[in-house]
Amino acid sequence: MPTLKMILNGQEVFVDVEAGDLLADVLRDKLGLIGTKISCGEGECGACAVLVDGRAVDSCLYPALKAQGREVTTIEGLGQDNRLDPIQQAFIDKTAPQCGYCIPGMVISAKALLDENPHPTRQEIEEGISGNLCRCTGYYQIIEAIELAAERLAEKGGPK
Amino acid sequence: MSNRVVGQSVPKIDAATKVRGQRKFPQDFNMKGQLYAKVVWSEYPHARVLKIDVSPAEALPGVVAILTSKDVPVNEYGINIVDQPVLVGEGEKVRWLGDRIAIVIGESEKIAQEARQLVRVEYEPLPVVSDPREAMKPGAPLIHEERGDSNILKHVKIRKGDIEKGFAEADVVIEKYYLTPHVEHAYMQPEAGVGYIDEKGRVTVIAAAQWSHDDLHQISHMLDLPLDQVREIVPAIGGAFGGREDMYIQHLLALCAYCVRRPVKMVFDREESIRNTGKRHPYYMKYRTGATRDGKLTAVEIELISDAGGYASTSIPVLNNAASFAAGPYVVPHAKVDAYTVYTNNAVTMAMRGFGSTQPAFAYEMQMNKLAEALGVDPVELRMKNLLEDGSIALTGNPMPKGVGIKETLRQAALGAGWREEGDQWIKPDLGTPSAPYRRRGIGVACGYKNVGYSFGFDDKSKVIVELALDESGEVARALVKLGASDQGMGAHTALAQIAAEALGIDYEKVRVALVDTSVVPNGGSCSASRHVYMSGNAIIRACQEAVRKRQEALRTGERRVSVEYEYHGRSVRPTTPYDDENGMCDPHISYGYTSQIALVEVDVETGQTEVLKFLAAQDVGKAINPEMVKGQAGGGVHMGLGYALTEEFIQKEGLVKTRRFSEYHIPTVADMPREFIPFIVEVPDPTGPFGAKGVGEMTTLPTAPAIISAIHDAVGVWIDNLPATAEKVWWKMREKAGMA
Ligand code: FES
Ligand code: FES
Numbered sequence: 001m002p003t004l005k006m007i008l009n010g011q012e013v014f015v016d017v018e019a020g021d022l023l024a025d026v027l028r029d030k031l032g033l034i035g036t037k038i039s040c041g042e043g044e045c046g047a048c049a050v051l052v053d054g055r056a057v058d059s060c061l062y063p064a065l066k067a068q069g070r071e072v073t074t075i076e077g078l079g080q081d082n083r084l085d086p087i088q089q090a091f092i093d094k095t096a097p098q099c100g101y102c103i104p105g106m107v108i109s110a111k112a113l114l115d116e117n118p119h120p121t122r123q124e125i126e127e128g129i130s131g132n133l134c135r136c137t138g139y140y141q142i143i144e145a146i147e148l149a150a151e152r153l154a155e156k157g158g159p160k
Numbered sequence: 161m162s163n164r165v166v167g168q169s170v171p172k173i174d175a176a177t178k179v180r181g182q183r184k185f186p187q188d189f190n191m192k193g194q195l196y197a198k199v200v201w202s203e204y205p206h207a208r209v210l211k212i213d214v215s216p217a218e219a220l221p222g223v224v225a226i227l228t229s230k231d232v233p234v235n236e237y238g239i240n241i242v243d244q245p246v247l248v249g250e251g252e253k254v255r256w257l258g259d260r261i262a263i264v265i266g267e268s269e270k271i272a273q274e275a276r277q278l279v280r281v282e283y284e285p286l287p288v289v290s291d292p293r294e295a296m297k298p299g300a301p302l303i304h305e306e307r308g309d310s311n312i313l314k315h316v317k318i319r320k321g322d323i324e325k326g327f328a329e330a331d332v333v334i335e336k337y338y339l340t341p342h343v344e345h346a347y348m349q350p351e352a353g354v355g356y357i358d359e360k361g362r363v364t365v366i367a368a369a370q371w372s373h374d375d376l377h378q379i380s381h382m383l384d385l386p387l388d389q390v391r392e393i394v395p396a397i398g399g400a401f402g403g404r405e406d407m408y409i410q411h412l413l414a415l416c417a418y419c420v421r422r423p424v425k426m427v428f429d430r431e432e433s434i435r436n437t438g439k440r441h442p443y444y445m446k447y448r449t450g451a452t453r454d455g456k457l458t459a460v461e462i463e464l465i466s467d468a469g470g471y472a473s474t475s476i477p478v479l480n481n482a483a484s485f486a487a488g489p490y491v492v493p494h495a496k497v498d499a500y501t502v503y504t505n506n507a508v509t510m511a512m513r514g515f516g517s518t519q520p521a522f523a524y525e526m527q528m529n530k531l532a533e534a535l536g537v538d539p540v541e542l543r544m545k546n547l548l549e550d551g552s553i554a555l556t557g558n559p560m561p562k563g564v565g566i567k568e569t570l571r572q573a574a575l576g577a578g579w580r581e582e583g584d585q586w587i588k589p590d591l592g593t594p595s596a597p598y599r600r601r602g603i604g605v606a607c608g609y610k611n612v613g614y615s616f617g618f619d620d621k622s623k624v625i626v627e628l629a630l631d632e633s634g635e636v637a638r639a640l641v642k643l644g645a646s647d648q649g650m651g652a653h654t655a656l657a658q659i660a661a662e663a664l665g666i667d668y669e670k671v672r673v674a675l676v677d678t679s680v681v682p683n684g685g686s687c688s689a690s691r692h693v694y695m696s697g698n699a700i701i702r703a704c705q706e707a708v709r710k711r712q713e714a715l716r717t718g719e720r721r722v723s724v725e726y727e728y729h730g731r732s733v734r735p736t737t738p739y740d741d742e743n744g745m746c747d748p749h750i751s752y753g754y755t756s757q758i759a760l761v762e763v764d765v766e767t768g769q770t771e772v773l774k775f776l777a778a779q780d781v782g783k784a785i786n787p788e789m790v791k792g793q794a795g796g797g798v799h800m801g802l803g804y805a806l807t808e809e810f811i812q813k814e815g816l817v818k819t820r821r822f823s824e825y826h827i828p829t830v831a832d833m834p835r836e837f838i839p840f841i842v843e844v845p846d847p848t849g850p851f852g853a854k855g856v857g858e859m860t861t862l863p864t865a866p867a868i869i870s871a872i873h874d875a876v877g878v879w880i881d882n883l884p885a886t887a888e889k890v891w892w893k894m895r896e897k898a899g900m901a
Contacts, residue, residue: 037349039349074181092175095169095789098649098651099349099398100174101347101399135827138797141792
């Protein structure tokens with residue numbers, strides 16, 4: 001079995017994987033990181049989004065071995081010292097999660113967006129989460145949460 | 161009493177764990193030594209199973225067991241009528257694609273997956289019945305021979321006033337035929353879970369469910385075990401919308417655990433979830449509506465035919481509901497309704513947001529807008545003349561209970577959209593200039609109403625236990641609310657915790673709501689019919705009042721714990737009654753929520769594509785326990801309604817499924833949603849509700865489709881009477897209208 005080495009949520013990890021393994025399955029089944037959700041399993045909903053070298057990818061399609069040597073961030077890797085990331089806090093403050101199944105993917109997409117573009121327009125926010133499906137909310141409070149996070153981050157002098 | 165917690169948008173009780181990804185959903189549970197199961201699904205919508213050969217699958221290393229009908233102690237179940245086999249055996253019939261032949265259990269998911277492909281099943285195909293209107297006819301092939309000589313499951317009749325007289329009084333009569341499609345719930349969390357034998361030997365299931373205590377009854381029947389030998393635990397649910405009211409995985413997990421006595425995990429993939437679980441009923445609706453020249457409704461004649469699919473599920477209660485709401489939130493003196501639900505070989509149909517009130521809302525509101533056009537009256541004005549008020553006599557002959565807020569919802573939505581009210585007259589706003597020369601603007605209005613709680617004489621009730629832990633000084637340190645109320649995501653537990661905090665006079669942060677585990681919590685009833693705030697809220701208030709009294713005693717005795725159990729019955733304040741067999745008169749529902757919505761759209765005349773620019777949604781919830789959560793329900797309801805209107809259609813051809821994934825079954829993305837969304841919270845209290853509250857979840861989806869479709873008509877002059885209004889459909893209609901088709 002090949003060994004996958006990656007920087008996962010800031011820590012170096014080694015994990016034995018099979019050639020065909022997908023990143024989502026490795027994260028969930030081998031590493032116990034259940035925050036990454038699987039909804040469609042075929043790249044159509046964004047529930048499984050994680051950051052690979054800072055960019056959001058659908059981990060249900062992403063070959064695990066492609067993450068070799070890269071930095072991978074899952075929802076569990078956001079925030080520091082038990083404190084929430086400002087995006088997560090804004091999601092709470094705006095009552096954005098309903099069932100919450102899409103929410104880790106949404107937060108990850110928002111993180112990728114705000115890291116790249118700290119002052120997004122509403123249109124850009126919509127584009128940033130256009131690959132994330134949600135059946136509960138109509139997206140409005142999610143958009144408001146991302147706007148609020150951007151505002152708060154700007155006050156604090158940018159993300160990260 | 162001034163409210164400290166009720167009416168505040170406190171953070172949802174589960175939000176922090178959800179944004180961290182820590183909250184466990186059914187697929188997130190794993191147990192030591194667990195096995196994996198996969199279902200062998202039917203390949204035909206209607207066929208006799210001749211032979212099941214499991215031997216090649218059994219021979220695969222790592223296969224632990226293959227369950228067939230012989231392994232099911234009592235091979236039948238059903239939420240309302242027990243007409244479903246758990247597994248279909250040799251010599252028996254499959255009646256839709258979601259029927260199951262076998263369950264393969266293996267040491268790994270891969271092995272189970274591989275083995276299920278090795279199970280060989282021989283079928284004798286039978287004639288497929290895919291249109292309920294054909295299925296109703298005498299001589300149609302029977303889906304359930306054992307249930308008599310007709311596929312008609314139920315016929316509801318309502319006869320109010322004198323229908324001939326009503327139409328004789330009408331100056332204008334509109335007669336149209338409407339069709340709504342099968343709709344997939346499309347909750348983001350597919351069915352999943354673990355079945356195991358717990359430390360007390362109970363067959364236990366961890367899965368998403370809307371009414372675990374009812375599942376328990378069905379599972380205990382299936383396994384022929386006493387109720388106390390089965391148990392269901394409901395962790396976080398990834399959406400439900402009615403789709404988890406029936407069992408689609410719970411009983412299978414129970415069966416696996418019962419048979420192999422080891423933990424067994426099962427997860428459906430998205431295609432399995434779409435192909436093999438229930439849908440919203442398609443309704444075929446014939447409407448004839450009459451009104452006088454000055455806009456008073458005189459009569460309606462309605463025929464509803466619903467496609468129940470292969471098994472009954474809740475098709476009869478859904479039909480009962482649909483019939484009772486068929487005339488809309490209007491006073492109609494003369495009415496005749498005939499409603500049928502019919503077995504076919506299509507997908508099983510079941511509860512989905514609105515429970516039968518959604519389909520007729522499309523038809524009755526389209527009729528109102530066509531009537532407004534025919535009379536040359538503003539659509540808001542026409543509605544104001546006919547809408548229900550407190551005490552109005554409804555379609556089923558009952559006076560409407562106090563708290564009818566429908567006019568207020570329409571007033572707020574209409575004013576918000578720019579209508580002007582001048583005396584009795586309502587004047588439509590100017591819509592502004594379209595964003596491109598090839599686009600046309602239009603605006604559409606629609607209303608709706610929905611029951612709260614279970615209806616037609618059902619003893620709807622909720623039982624709750626409230627436990628207080630007192631600190632040294634006798635203050636309440638913590639309160640625990642125990643009840644079997646699933647929170648499918650809408651925030652039921654948050655709202656109930658707020659109600660408890662308010663009733664106890666303590667901080668919201670001190671209240672916990674117990675995980676739904678049937679071995680711990682009492683039966684709170686189903687998480688459906690928008691009922692938990694009303695039913696369980698009422699139970700909690702009373703339990704808390706008693707707990708407050710008991711605390712006084714505890715202060716005297718030095719006791720540190722207080723525990724109260726209370727069961728609230730809806731009929732203690734508003735008894736409901738079933739339909740009269742002859743004329744359908746009854747008092748159907750406990751309480752109601754009301755809603756009005758307005759859509760501003762632009763239609764591209766070159767492509768037929770509709771864009772919803774602006775959407776106003778007013779909901780009368782009696783009292784918003786948590787206003788931000790109410791807004792969330794409005795957003796979600798409009799999302800589902802917009803999909804219903806424009807993009808969503810679960811397509812079957814002769815019982816076979818054509819839309820198996822999100823790229824084929826289109827739920828709206830963020831880009832499809834109205835750019836501007838304006839929710840209004842209207843609070844006309846129901847004096848019997850907790851703090852005046854009614855309910856909210858379902859009604860927010862009712863008027864969305866008719867509002868959008870009427871806006872399309874306003875823009876380009878065509879009526880789309882069969883949903884969804886895809887760009888192609890609108891384009892063809894426009895061509896037809898121009899005489900080019
Ligand atoms: S689960 Fe990966 S995109 Fe849907
Ligand atoms: S919150 Fe349920 S899917 Fe988004």
